[in-house]
Amino acid sequence: MDTAGLVARTLRGDPRAVARAISLVENAAPELGELMAGLAPRTGRARLVGLTGPPGVGKSTSTSALVTALRERGDRVGVLAVDPSSPFTGGALLGDRVRMQDHATDTGVFIRSMASRGHLGGLSWATPHALRVLDAAGFDVVLVETVGVGQAEVDIARHADTTVVLCAPGMGDGVQVAKAGVLEVADLFVVNKADHDGAHATVRELRQMVSQADRGAAEWRPPIVSTVAASGTGIEELVERLDEHHTHLRDSGELGRRRHVRAREEIEAIVLHALRERVADVHGHAALDTLADEVASGEGDPYSAAGTLLAALER
Numbered sequence: 624m625d626t627a628g629l630v631a632r633t634l635r636g637d638p639r640a641v642a643r644a645i646s647l648v649e650n651a652a653p654e655l656g657e658l659m660a661g662l663a664p665r666t667g668r669a670r671l672v673g674l675t676g677p678p679g680v681g682k683s684t685s686t687s688a689l690v691t692a693l694r695e696r697g698d699r700v701g702v703l704a705v706d707p708s709s710p711f712t713g714g715a716l717l718g719d720r721v722r723m724q725d726h727a728t729d730t731g732v733f734i735r736s737m738a739s740r741g742h743l744g745g746l747s748w749a750t751p752h753a754l755r756v757l758d759a760a761g762f763d764v765v766l767v768e769t770v771g772v773g774q775a776e777v778d779i780a781r782h783a784d785t786t787v788v789l790c791a792p793g794m795g796d797g798v799q800v801a802k803a804g805v806l807e808v809a810d811l812f813v814v815n816k817a818d819h820d821g822a823h824a825t826v827r828e829l830r831q832m833v834s835q836a837d838r839g840a841a842e843w844r845p846p847i848v849s850t851v852a853a854s855g856t857g858i859e860e861l862v863e864r865l866d867e868h869h870t871h872l873r874d875s876g877e878l879g880r881r882r883h884v885r886a887r888e889e890i891e892a893i894v895l896h897a898l899r900e901r902v903a904d905v906h907g908h909a910a911l912d913t914l915a916d917e918v919a920s921g922e923g924d925p926y927s928a929a930g931t932l933l934a935a936l937e938r
Contacts, residue, residue: 629644645753671785672785674686674768676788679791686702687726688858698731701762702733786808787865790829792821809845811861813857826849830847
């Protein structure tokens, strides 16, 4: 399939074309620039919702329950599930697809697992480009479920309009949630498995932490929703809170600001990737080795070496 044809079919929401486009994204194919240029005019319409939290908290089950609720009101839903990479093949383990079989035959749902490929922060480097593909394909809501790497998993806040942080009772001191900026990136907290012992205590701790945060009167205060995703309990309220946050973002102008920042970071990431490619070529790699030898031997310093390499790349 030529790139123009792939763009046309992706814009029509053809599942095979969407899958092919995301594969090109993951493989950083040469056609990627042309593909993104063709899709760009149709982007910026989807609501992007990120779900993050530690392993075992019920992210996949919560995502599946959210899909069900969103489909019941007629939304087309895309799901990007970032799985841990296989240590043998580098591919995704596809655990999320096992938990989302209820939606496998629904033509209004597209589910794609992506390997994190060792990328820290819970996301694959290809995530923002894959989100653009799903956005252009006409999905009303795109859910991004992160890999679940723990307290460092805050990258999702840079790629989503709304970030949902999931917690569960019995998984440690609730104060742990506040570490590494997770409290700051959360637009909404979900205490899943709320039928387990300790759920009320977890909600109470979260409320205390949210109340202590320094926020202005007009700023969004993250609500806390209790759910039992396995049975669907609390999911309707979760959807309502997501709608409220989207309305707040739109009316306050924060939605435009977040998307502007996201676009800047995406451009920077592409530039840095291109620079790494140039450094990795034969001449750039040899120059880097020579400079590294000089720094290691004390004949040079890393800042001067970096300046020399950048100057060589600009020629």
